[in-house]
Amino acid sequence: MGEPGWSGKVWIGRDWWCFEGVSGDSRAHGHLCGQVVAGLEGAVRVEGEHGVVAAPVIIIPPGARHRLLGADGPLRAIYPRPLGRLARRWDLTRRSAVAPAPAAWTPMLAGEDPVAALNAEALLGEASAIDPRLKLVLDDLGGELSLADLAARAGLSTARLRALAQAELGAPLAHWRLWRRLEVALLRLRAGEGLAIAAAEAGFADQSHLNRAMNRFFGITPLTIARLLSPLPR
Incomplete structure (x- = not known):
């Protein structure tokens, strides 16, 4: 449990x-x-x-x-x-x-x-304004394209993209890719999918990969979050 x-x-x-x-x-x-x-x-x-x-x-x-x-x-x-x-x-x-x-x-x-x-x-808050090239990359970060392919799409070298992300986001793009995939996994769990299917649909290699990422960023397992997820009150 x-x-x-x-x-x-x-x-x-x-x-x-x-x-x-x-x-x-x-x-x-x-x-x-x-x-x-x-x-x-x-x-x-x-x-x-x-x-x-x-x-x-x-x-x-x-x-x-x-x-x-x-x-x-x-x-x-x-x-x-x-x-x-x-x-x-x-x-x-x-x-x-x-x-x-x-x-x-x-x-x-x-x-x-x-x-x-x-x-x-x-x-009361304003949406963060970020470099449009970085925004283009973030919009596609949840997919399967490599960072090199994403950098080329944005007209940047991989090194420049990494530096831009670190400066504006305060963390490596690889971390943000994991975060985006965790978001997808949580939404799939809330929709009633099992852990293995949620992991696959979010782009994780397997359920163990999802488990490690969730522990890394939240300190608890996906099974615990899945058990607690509730629809947003209306």
């Missing part, structure tokens, strides 16, 4: 993903997008590289190694979609370490209607 202790649901919105419930075991990990964790009945605790942080809402910047220790009751973990409006609004990339969020974030993220709150926040 996946990692012990995880119970609740996962929602997938246009500009964000959200887990709500009781967290279980989580390995130390980091992921490409930032993460914001809010306790619904008190403080939440996250172990970062500089020790344990406890606060009503905690910000985890992109790439920061961390381990979720739990909360005084249920919690919400929000993952802004990379390059989306919510990510732009919160601008978590300017932060360098796990830290408490501003006090004003608590009522917004711990309220009764997280979907409305997150969508309203996203509307």
Whole structure:
């Protein structure tokens, strides 16, 4: 049944993903997008590289190694979609370490209607403007073309494409390709597909490949997320 202790649901919105419930075991990990964790009945605790942080809402910047220790009751973990409006609004990339969020974030993220709150926040953000050549590559990143082929399509050398991606995205394109495939896999799981089929349709070599990628970016297995996925509330 996946990692012990995880119970609740996962929602997938246009500009964000959200887990709500009781967290279980989580390995130390980091992921490409930032993460914001809010306790619904008190403080939440996250172990970062500089020790344990406890606060009503905690910000985890992109790439920061961390381990979720739990909360005084249920919690919400929000993952802004990379390059989306919510990510732009919160601008978590300017932060360098796990830290408490501003006090004003608590009522917004711990309220009764997280979907409305997150969508309203996203509307206040501006879509990230990126180099059009890089955007062309990102649009096709979920396919099977090699980075060399994608670079040629954008009129760049492979080395220049890698440098441009690192400068504008803050991570190698190979990492972003994995992230895009994870998005597809989660959507297929939400649609009711099994793990093996979801892995294949997302472009992973097999279910084990999907498992390794999910552990790398979320610290939990696809089986756990599949068990928790729920349709987006309307």
